[in-house]
Amino acid sequence: xxxxxxxxxxxxxxxxxxxxxxxxxxxxxxxxxxxxxxxxxxxxxxxxxxxxxxxxxxxxxxxxxxxxxxxxxxxxxxxxxxxxxxxxxxxxxxxxxxxxxxxxxxxxxxxxxxxxxxxxxxxxxxxxxxxxxxxxxxxxxxxxxxxxxxxxxxxxxxxxxxxxxxxxxxxxxxxxxxxxxxxxxxxxxxxxxxxxxxxxxxxxxxxxxxxxxxxxxxxxxxxxxxxxxxxxxxxxxxxxxxxxxxxxxxxxxxxxxxxxxxxxxxxxxxxxxxxxxxxxxxxxxxxxxxxxxxxxxxxxxxxxxxxxxxxxxxxxxxxxxxxxxxxxxxxxxxxxxxxxxxxxxxxxxxxxxxxxxxxxxxxxxxxxxxxxxxxxxxxxxxxxxxxxxxxxxxxxxxxxxxxxxxxxxxxx
Numbered sequence: 001x002x003x004x005x006x007x008x009x010x011x012x013x014x015x016x017x018x019x020x021x022x023x024x025x026x027x028x029x030x031x032x033x034x035x036x037x038x039x040x041x042x043x044x045x046x047x048x049x050x051x052x053x054x055x056x057x058x059x060x061x062x063x064x065x066x067x068x069x070x071x072x073x074x075x076x077x078x079x080x081x082x083x084x085x086x087x088x089x090x091x092x093x094x095x096x097x098x099x100x101x102x103x104x105x106x107x108x109x110x111x112x113x114x115x116x117x118x119x120x121x122x123x124x125x126x127x128x129x130x131x132x133x134x135x136x137x138x139x140x141x142x143x144x145x146x147x148x149x150x151x152x153x154x155x156x157x158x159x160x161x162x163x164x165x166x167x168x169x170x171x172x173x174x175x176x177x178x179x180x181x182x183x184x185x186x187x188x189x190x191x192x193x194x195x196x197x198x199x200x201x202x203x204x205x206x207x208x209x210x211x212x213x214x215x216x217x218x219x220x221x222x223x224x225x226x227x228x229x230x231x232x233x234x235x236x237x238x239x240x241x242x243x244x245x246x247x248x249x250x251x252x253x254x255x256x257x258x259x260x261x262x263x264x265x266x267x268x269x270x271x272x273x274x275x276x277x278x279x280x281x282x283x284x285x286x287x288x289x290x291x292x293x294x295x296x297x298x299x300x301x302x303x304x305x306x307x308x309x310x311x312x313x314x315x316x317x318x319x320x321x322x323x324x325x326x327x328x329x330x331x332x333x334x335x336x337x338x339x340x341x342x343x344x345x346x347x348x349x350x351x352x353x354x355x356x357x358x359x360x361x362x363x364x365x366x367x368x369x370x371x372x373x374x375x376x377x378x379x380x381x382x383x384x385x386x387x388x389x390x391x392x393x394x395x396x397x398x399x400x401x402x403x404x405x406x407x408x409x410x411x412x
Contacts, residue, residue, distance in 0.1 A: 001339050003193070003348045006208060008215050008334035009327050019204040019214055019363075026362040031369055033358055034161055036199045038169035038191045041159065044184075047171065050136060050156055051178050054110050060084060061109035063099065063130070064176045067122045069163030070114040070138075072245055073173035075238035076350065080343050082181025090122040096129065111135045112176045116158045116166075118142020121381060127151075136179075138171050162369035164246050165358075168350050182343055190347020198355035209352055212334075213359035216258060219284055219332055220364075226283040228276065229262035230269075232319045233312075235341035236288045237264060239349055246357045249374070253366040266318045273322065277329045285326055287335040289319050294340065 034041060060083060064074060067089045078085060086099050086109075099105065111133045115123045119142045127147050135153035139145050140160070148155055156171050167173040168191060174184045198209035216227070227247060231240045244260035251257035263272065265287065276285050293312040301307055306314065319335065326333040338345050361368035384394060 003345050004208075004336070004338050004352055006212060006334060006336045008212065008332075010332060012211065012215060012218070016204070016214065019210060023204075023210070023359060023362045026365045029365060030362075030367050033165070033368070035165050035169055035191075035354055036195050038188050038195070041161075041166065041169040042171060042174055046156070047175055047178055047184075050154060051175065054134065054136065054179065059108060059110050059134075059179070061086060061102065061105055062176055062179045063088065063105075063109050063111045063133070064114065065089075065111065065123050065126060065130075066114035066172075067120060068245065069165075069167055070116070070120075070123075070172055071167075072164065072238075072242045073167035073350065074176050076242050076346055077173070077177050077180075077182055077187070077343070078238055079235050079341065080182055080346070081177075083179070085176070085180050088126060091125045096126065100129075106133055109133060110179060112138060112179065113144065113148070114138040114158070114172055114176070115142070115144050116140065116160065116163055116172075118144035119378070119382075120144070121378065121385075136175070138175055164242070164249060165354055165369065168347070168354070186344045187347040190344035190349075191351045193344070194348040194351025195355065198352050209355040210359050213356045213363060215334075216284070216356075216360055217363040220256075220258060223281045224258070224284050224332070226259045226261055227286055228268075228272065228283050229260065229286045229288060230265035230319075230322070231262065231288040232265040232315050233288070233290045233293060233341070234264075235290055235293070236338075239346060239353070240288055242350065243353050243357075246353060247360075249371045250357050250361050250368050251364055251366060253364075253370075253372075256364045256366060258360075266315065266322075269318065269322055273325075276331060277325060279329055279331060285322075285331065285333045287319050287323055287333070289316060289335065289337045290339075290341050291316075291337055292340045 062083055063086045064071060065088045071087060071089060075087065086102070088095060088099065111130045113123050113127060113135065116139070118139050124144050124147065127144065131151050135148065135151055137144070137148040137153045137155040138158050139148065139155060140158050145155065156175060158172055159166065159170055161170065163172065169188065177187065178184050198207060204210045204214070229240045229243060231237045240262050244262050247258055247260035252259070276283060296310045296312040298310050299306055299314065301309070323333060323335050338349055358368050
């Protein structure tokens with residue numbers, strides 16, 4: 001049984017041209033991807049040297065402070081942790097309040113702030129709340145590095161690589177995952193297994209990641225701009241978040257790209273399916289399922305068509321019905337399934353995601369690794385806070401900026 005299966009409709013046309021030639025040609029324009037060789041990107045001995053003494057002291061909580069690529073891979077692994085993991089992605093007051101209510105959180109935890117450049121406001125703004133905690137920082141430079149040094153924190157290096165691709169094979173996700181009780185050797189084995197199938201070794205004719213990337217590229221050419229993900233099992237919600245970020249942030253350059261969006265299923269069947277079935281060529285639905293849920297249970301229902309079914313079977317019937325309805329309405333759509341959710345299989349799935357996004361970026365001929373426009377908002381925010389601008393001043397500035405930039409916008 002293969003780990004991963006995917007079906008997408010309509011099938012690709014028979015004449016696809018020489019996709020491998022196009023990929024190889026455009027690959028020369030950008031940095032070579034490092035993630036196809038994951039074991040070259042981390043030092044297991046170094047991870048154990050820093051983490052094992054903390055584990056031997058019996059920590060019960062791992063508090064991870066990070067956002068975006070710094071935390072998204074860990075979120076994909078959260079269903080498999082053995083310790084209590086608390087993720088802080090910003091200074092949202094309610095999340096912080098709830099964390100500090102946890103009994104013994106200060107004495108029985110290790111705090112892991114994560115930032116490659118060390119200038120992310122979401123992380124730096126909350127560091128002062130954890131100055132007296134045991135801290136293992138993942139950072140190499142910037143303001144965060146200076147703050148951690150004043151706390152006497154242990155600091156492990158984060159390589160200067162594209163974060164959303166790097167986390168799965170560097171300290172960024174592997175260190176907090178190891179602290180949380182995940183067998184990262186098994187996880188990385190899943191990555192390696194996936195890259196053998198979806199990376200550069202196999203040609204387009206036998207490489208489903210290249211085919212799936214080309215499928216999205218052809219949809220884009222047909223006017224599609226959004227890929228709406230529907231994760232039907234909670235095991236997959238974190239990894240879908242990684243897909244949304246990698247698809248949007250990697251392809252969205254030079255006026256090109258696809259937007260990744262998502263909502264948990266089958267809830268989304270009751271909120272957005274009416275629009276999706278409306279045959280407007282804007283959004284491609286992507287359903288995510290598992291074939292076997294380890295937590296499955298009988299429903300014991302007296303309703304005739306539910307009697308004898310399990311909880312997971314009922315979810316799968318809904319997913320299959322949704323896909324069939326989309327096909328009947330001629331909506332291009334796909335369903336991705338993994339055999340059973342395990343640490344290794346999630347690694348395999350992440351390899352598929354990262355390979356697909358990389359090949360899609362090459363088809364668009366955009367830089368797969370950077371995200372230049374994200375820096376604009378960060379600069380505006382830091383400047384406004386530094387200048388101590390009030391809310392009224394900021395609104396006036398927005399109104400003036402909009403008047404200038406949206407001039408002649410309403411043509412009809």
